[in-house]
Ligand code: FES
């Protein structure tokens with residue numbers, strides 16, 4: 341019998357295991373929306389979280405919103421259960437009060453030697469979003485706030501949408517960037533064949549451009565709203581439009597435009613991890629649609645557009661949650677990714693994020 345034995349010198353050492361993308365945590369040194377402005381009333385508090393860190397947002401009667409660790413320094417109960425008192429938040433239990441810097445400014449039964457306060461987070465409010473910087477606060481001023489697409493442009497109407505989705509944020513990035521999954525949406529979108537026009541990668545970003553070719557079926561109303569109506573005699577309506585999808589860490593954008601014109605649709609979106617294991621994320625999306633020449637028509641079709649996008653998002657949500665479930669059952673990422681754009685995206689998310697295993701070893705906060 342001929343046993344072939346590989347000499348030890350020829351045996352390859354197993355490659356070190358690549359970091360598992362689904363265990364890469366979102367990097368905390370960025371601005372993340374943690375609530376919509378409308379969720380926080382004047383003189384109110386709101387409990388939110390980033391990757392398992394409880395945070396209270398406080399809106400004083402006068403003055404800007406601020407964000408603190410949602411644990412009283414005394415007995416650790418949530419400050420979000422307390423009340424707003426002037427420019428401070430007062431704990432519901434024994435009445436300790438904290439100002440925006442996190443300093444404890446009053447203990448009703450103590451005159452001096454006030455105790456230490458709580459952690460404060462840099463916080464800004466922009467275009468209906470309350471943004472918090474959960475990482476190293478000394479870096480916050482140097483990190484730019486996200487550009488929010490066309491939300492501030494009066495020539496666009498914006499839909500603000502969001503939901504909690506039970507998956508790691510990386511599945512969301514992959515889902516939006518990989519337009520080959522139009523296959524799943526064919527009931528909503530008709531049969532559309534994406535064509536990659538080009539891709540790019542730079543420092544902190546990955547981008548892909550697509551055009552679409554209709555391969556059959558009638559143009560659905562939803563598509564007409566987003567891509568524009570088929571011009572007479574034009575077989576492949578959407579082909580004239582270019583869709584650009586970009587992950588600019590940690591945000592994602594999707595624009596549809598005809599060369600030389602402003603986008604007809606401009607989406608800005610981010611997926612904020614809620615729990616410590618980062619298996620649940622809250623979506624904050626701003627979908628801006630350019631107002632057509634006939635004023636008011638967009639308002640008429642708006643409910644249709646909302647219903648259409650809801651159906652699409654429902655399909656996406658179901659599938660990414662199934663992906664998460666498959667990951668949990670396997671205990672590791674077994675994906676065989678074949679699409680270069682997504683391979684590039686995955687390496688970007690690994691490079692920009694924080695390896696949870698390594699962070700746990702080093703005892704880094706936020707990411708253990
Ligand atoms: S627990 Fe907050 S004041 Fe005592």
Ligand SMILES: [Fe+2]
Nearest residue numbers: 515521652656
């Ligand atoms: Fe989708």
